Amino acid sequence: MxxxxxxxxxxxxxxxxxxxxxxxxxxxxxxxxxxxxxxxxxxxxxxxxxxxxxxxxxxxxxxxxxxxxxxxxxxxxxxxxxxxxxxxxxxxxxxxxxxxxxxxxxxxxxxxxxxxxxxxxxxxxxxxxxxxxxxxxxxxxxxxxxRQLPGVVVDGERIWGAREAMTPTQVPERLLVIGAGAIGVEFASLYADLGSQVTLVEMASEILPGADEEIAARAHAALTERGLRILTRHALLKLEHQGPDGVSATLAPTGETAPLHVAADRAILAVGVxxxxxxxxxxxxxxxxxxxxxxxxxxxxxxxxxxxxxxxxxxxxxxxxxxxxxxxxxxxxxxGIGRGQPLQATRIPTCIYSRPQIASVGLTEAQVQAAGRPYRVGRAPLQANGKALAMGEGNGLVKTLFDEVTGELLGAHLIGPEVTELVQGFTVARQLEATENDLLDTVFPHPTLSESMHESVLDALDRAIHH
Missing domain, CATH: 3.50.50.60 (FAD/NAD(P)-binding domain)
Structure with missing residues (x-):
């Protein structure tokens, strides 16, 4: 050496x-x-x-x-x-x-x-x-x-961390997922598609804390429609072994005195890092x-x-x-050859690979409101997109936020098929400081999911054509 x-x-x-x-x-x-x-x-x-x-x-x-x-x-x-x-x-x-x-x-x-x-x-x-x-x-x-929770032991057998959740020897019939951030939602979606009855628990008022609230609510509805049981505003009080091969969780619902007990075969802890x-x-x-x-x-x-x-x-x-x-x-x-500008968190895209997929870049609507910036919002439901309907995936949304004065793209939030690929278009636009007019004049190919990106920009300017 x-x-x-x-x-x-x-x-x-x-x-x-x-x-x-x-x-x-x-x-x-x-x-x-x-x-x-x-x-x-x-x-x-x-x-x-x-x-x-x-x-x-x-x-x-x-x-x-x-x-x-x-x-x-x-x-x-x-x-x-x-x-x-x-x-x-x-x-x-x-x-x-x-x-x-x-x-x-x-x-x-x-x-x-x-x-x-x-x-x-x-x-x-x-x-x-x-x-x-x-x-x-x-x-x-x-x-x-x-991150671990006090009093909860990830034993790798009944209570799993991410590693055990990725190397199972069997699909649990009943699965409890603690934490509904990106990792928890992905695991919940994965195991639901593999046949588990999934209960997803989150302390916050909605799943995907930090995401745009409208997108998070749509994700909640989509997962519920798939049969997942979602418990928001529930804190974990206790998670322990139950019986010969199961777990039991004691949850504290916000505003209620009586605790809720949930039984499962396995539990995944996904509460941050x-x-x-x-x-x-x-x-x-x-x-x-x-x-x-x-x-x-x-x-x-x-x-x-x-x-x-x-x-x-x-x-x-x-x-x-x-x-x-x-x-x-x-x-x-x-x-000594830096580009002069450090990395900005609001130009970093976030992708969640659940079904449906979720992706975003920039500020959420709540963040824009908190900053007091006048803004325009555009929405393009995928029900109006030919490619999405042809795929049988019309339940989605593209949402864009623009500064009302300068036209700056402040944020973009997407839910639906392949949006983890689509979001890079908005990421490039953020990096290049593109305005609503730049995106307005950009030609999007037909028929593609990306047309909904354009339609969302049009909607922000009250010029939507296809919905």
Whole structure:
């Protein structure tokens, strides 16, 4: 192992490995330290394998509804081992691809544990004893892990975290999901399509806290229509084993004195994340940690000479694409070639891969109202979109918000088929500071789902044609 580098990155997730590659491209002698598999939680236990599972769930839905399109499908059955095995193989393939990318870009990959030994010093244990490495710049990209609740033990058998939920050996007949954020809603949707009777519990007044309220309400209605039981304004008081192979949850409904008891075969805990800040030696260097996350400036600097933090460990939004972009901008800022403008959270898209899909970028209507900005709102229901109707997916909405004075696109919120692909059009518009007139004059192909994006802009200007 070399003991001197220009840049050392701790953590090989989507923020860390991208930052390391960009650093090497810029001529820095670079090393990446990762104690587990390359790709981090996102690739190995999050974004990628869950999407493989959700695609399987979508196929299950397609088979059930094939009769609507004139196909007769005989009895089908699920081989869960094959479905889970495929998701794991996809993750393994991509992880191996990252190792090849690191070699291609001359990044030293060190499999081991790292901690700060001082300013610009990193202690690395790679199995042959600890070694101290010097790096002019150290980037912490250690990610985050699921947050736990007091008194609730994720045992991996009856009470699952995300990892167990992605590697089940059987589909539970009754499933309880605690937390209705993006992760909870995705798991609830997945298991409902695989045949579970799902109860989804959320403390807030609506599922998907932080989402545009109108979109969240539509998601609630769509999931309820699919047969999911949704309990909002319910706090978890107790979750424990019940009987030989089940769980029991005691919930406290807001405004009611009598607790509610819910029985299930398995439970998934999905109540947010906390940063992986332990064991890094942050206290000794005076690094500020707030709410479980490292505090940085707009460019990832911690305030300690040569020390930066990016991605999930540096706080919300906890998204892989945010981490990657932060890594690139941090390294480019170190190299003195930054673009002059830090990453803005309101230009980062959010995607939820449930059925229906949900996506957004920019401000919600409530945020615009709270800011006191005069605005226009446009809505385009997918019931008026030919492609959506042809797909049998007309229950959706595209919603846009514009500044009434300047015409700036303030936010876009979508629910329906493939909206996680559509949202990038609005993301580009936000990045380029496009106005309503720019979008108005843009030609959208027909017949496509994207036409609803245009129709939403037209509606904001009272010029809607197709609804």
């Amino acid at each position: 070399k003991t001197r580098y220009d840049v050392m990155v701790v953590g090989g997730g989507p923020g860390g490995y991208v930052a390391a590659i960009r650093a090497s491209q810029l001529g820095f002698r670079t090393a990446l330290v990762e104690r587990e598999s390359l790709g981090g939680v996102c690739l190995n236990w999050g974004c990628i394998p869950t999407k493989a599972l959700l695609h399987g769930a979508e196929i299950a839905h397609t088979l059930r509804t094939a009769g609507d399109f004139g196909f007769t499908v005989g009895p089908t059955s699920l081989d869960l081992e094959v479905l889970v095995g495929r998701s794991r193989s996809v993750a393994a393939r991509l992880s191996g691809g990252i190792a090849q990318l690191l070699r291609k870009h001359n990044v030293d990959h060190i499999k081991g544990e790292a901690s700060l030994a001082g300013k610009c010093l990193l202690s690395v244990e790679d199995g042959s004893g600890p070694k101290t490495c010097h790096a002019d710049h150290i980037l912490l990209a250690t990610g985050a892990r699921p 906390t940063g992986n800040v332990e064991g890094l030696g942050l206290d000794a260097l005076g690094v500020q940690v707030q709410g479980g996350f490292v505090v940085t400036n707009d460019w990832g600097h911690t305030g300690v000479v040569g020390l930066y933090a990016i991605g999930d460990v540096a706080g919300p939004p906890w998204l892989a694409h945010k981490a990657s972009q932060e890594g690139v901008q941090c390294v480019e800022h170190i190299a």
